[in-house]
Amino acid sequence: MTTAPAQIGASATRREKSIRGLRTCVGCGRTDEPDAMVRLVLSPNDELAVDLAGGRFGRGAHLHASPRCLALAARGLTKNFRRPIAAHPGELAAVIAAAADRRVAGLLASAARTRQLQVGADTAGKAFDNGTAYLLVVARDAAAAASVGSVMHAVARGGAVAWGSKAELGSLVAKSEVAVLGITSQPLAAAVRAAVMIANGVAQGGGSTRGDHSQRAMATEDR
Ligand SMILES: [Zn+2]
Numbered sequence: 001m002t003t004a005p006a007q008i009g010a011s012a013t014r015r016e017k018s019i020r021g022l023r024t025c026v027g028c029g030r031t032d033e034p035d036a037m038v039r040l041v042l043s044p045n046d047e048l049a050v051d052l053a054g055g056r057f058g059r060g061a062h063l064h065a066s067p068r069c070l071a072l073a074a075r076g077l078t079k080n081f082r083r084p085i086a087a088h089p090g091e092l093a094a095v096i097a098a099a100a101d102r103r104v105a106g107l108l109a110s111a112a113r114t115r116q117l118q119v120g121a122d123t124a125g126k127a128f129d130n131g132t133a134y135l136l137v138v139a140r141d142a143a144a145a146a147s148v149g150s151v152m153h154a155v156a157r158g159g160a161v162a163w164g165s166k167a168e169l170g171s172l173v174a175k176s177e178v179a180v181l182g183i184t185s186q187p188l189a190a191a192v193r194a195a196v197m198i199a200n201g202v203a204q205g206g207g208s209t210r211g212d213h214s215q216r217a218m219a220t221e222d223r
Contacts, residue, residue, distance in 0.1 A: 027069025125150025
């Protein structure tokens, strides 16, 4: 067999990948859905920025939000951006976690503005049970709310994430403290889940399955 068929095969695979929108991780070198990774962009002054919303211009690189891929990122980023990139894994993790936190706050604020939130453990839990809420956001300092039946049910089904404090959740809906918010918009719920998974992934070692991840997120200590 000559090399020609192999080349044709390879280009078909590349084309197929670009159609499906797969990207290569600069850490492990594997291809994956862009949603499963963090997009990093290089600013004009050569600083790495995190582009979680995917709207930033400029040359980008994709990276799994896992300690393993973060540890391997410096070499891949240097190759990708064709200049030396000093990406210390710990600093990279902190920058990604901060960006993910900001994104969650922004998405929840957007959900609040467009009235796509159910407020409080009972109301939000009920909304999840009857299918009108797609994700529950449980404050990390809301241990009591996490033991409400419908909230526990959502946690067990992978329908809950732990994020922020009761005061932070409350400030989004003009209340002093809120333990649980239920997101009634499917796209917003998916985006919040993805951002929380990124923050937890760089902090704790990455979750693979949703249920497992949410359970782990719920068990996270207060920050
Ligand atoms: Zn990777």
